[in-house]
Amino acid sequence: MSESPPKNTLLYAGIDGGGTKCQVTLTDSNLKPLASARGGPANPYQDMATAKHAIETTLAAALDKAGLNRSAMSQVVIGMGLAGVNIREIHQAMCAWQLPCAKHFVTTDMHIANTAAHSAPNGAVIVIGTGTSGFCEVDGRTLSLGGHGYPLGDKGSGCWLGISAIQATLLAEDKLGPKTQLAPMVLEALQARTSLDLVAKLNNAKQRDFAALAPLVFSAAENEDAVAKNIIREGAEYLAGLAQRLLDFGAPRISAIGGLSKKMLPNIKSDLAQKFQPALEAPEMGAAIFARKQFKAMLSDPK
Template sequence: MAKLPLGAQTLFIGIDGGGTKCRASIMTEDLQVLGTGVGGPANPFQGVQQAKDSIRTAAELALIDAGLPISGMGELIAGAGLAGVNVPSLFDVMSAWDHPFKEMHLTTDLHIACLGAHNSDEGAVMICGTGSCGYSFVNNQPLFIGGHGFPIGDKGSGAWMGLEAIQAVLLASDDLGPRTIMSESIGDFLQAKGMMIVDKMFGARQGDYAKFAIFVVDAADEGDAVAINIVKEGAAYMSGVARKLWATSPGRMSIIGGLAPRLIPWMDKDMADNLSPVLYQPEFGAVYFAKQALKAAKNNNDPLSATL
């Protein structure tokens, strides 16, 4: 196997695997990023083989970006946080994978997001992007809130807002609901109205609905009553999540995701004021987790026992 041309230092790869994409970054022990690659969906709940392929693709692209040989993947120590492995059977399947790395230390995507956000073993994090959920890790105890998946869950998320917006626009088109400026913005985006919107959205997925969230928050900022109601409901839910997480005394609490900056002003002020900026991205949290796992292994501890 080809050696990585960087001397005797240990190289890590942090893997953040979600339902939309997988992001991997190769780092030195002191967290200097050498290269980053992005692959496809890596939530094994949506397909185990797809998750494995996406991880491998992201790792290969990270090696190329770092100017390192792909054949040296077997020298990397991986920390991997994947969506879906909070389901015990999927954790077992991914743990049993004959992966291409020297070592792979597995946990959930929420855990690495939390570790990265606070650069610490403890903290709380909320995700408000395409989906939504909350997580805290305090005194070696994890707490998961939400994350039930779209469309039955993920309230306050971009996908949830998009679905609410489409429903409101269709009600308005039938004169069964109040008028909203979202009818024009979403209609222009889709180049459709009325039943043509239904036709356009046939078979739409979570990410497709999330594209409409920007129209909702923009309309709310312009004073549109329908949009305001949607945003307020979503913000109230995320405020409730924050309140439950803060009750675990995490020390620090952060919110991440593309929708987060637009939703924070609508959240309960006391919870918004308790939010701290993210220190590092999830890939850094994955490497942090891998380094902690190596330290625990030297002490004959099981580094995974407290992560799920």
């Protein structure tokens, strides 16, 4: 049976939204987790309507799991860490969104990931998932790298790996590039018979559709396919450069998160890879911490 929290009792919700999923953790006023839920893609830069729908439905699912009425949303302070809001217009649009909650605050997925990864304010994080990005904070100074999105950037990401596999397949099929195990694997995965058939099937593909092909690259590489190994090597070199820039900025600690972090980190040169340390909390908890900090700051300085 659903209940309502006592009046004047605040709850916090942390949201980690990206190109593949929306992860929500609902907490009490002391940031003790009450329930978590997972939903669909929540990158407003890619698709604003889809992102908002994912956020709304995943928040509702978290309330349900916590045994709370949907009306309890009015007592929830929300922190959103979203991919794509590093673009100013997207950030402004999400901040202006009218939600039936106590208050909501918006920042990047990189920011909340960094908050969650380290017990101290100073540190750096690299996100390796559907996209890639880097963020560092040192004594109040911040540095953001990457996060440029498909089709302009996100090298080393799931989306980039998938696109690279498709490009290698098309070259191999046209006999303009080296033979690769990726060609039959990609054609089979997308149920395509020819290059033109493959192109047609990808006509309306999203980032997540390309990222779904990333496991094929790792599978082919494990089977000593030279093309697949070169793709991974190129992505790892970019991620190594990203990490070095963050460390040069003065980060005392660096972590990597995201669905592909465990796959890509072993491919980064060992002297750099060994500097990575595990994240202390999940990104959505970083978003909840961010929400409480921003809300308390607003109350102390309402302007």
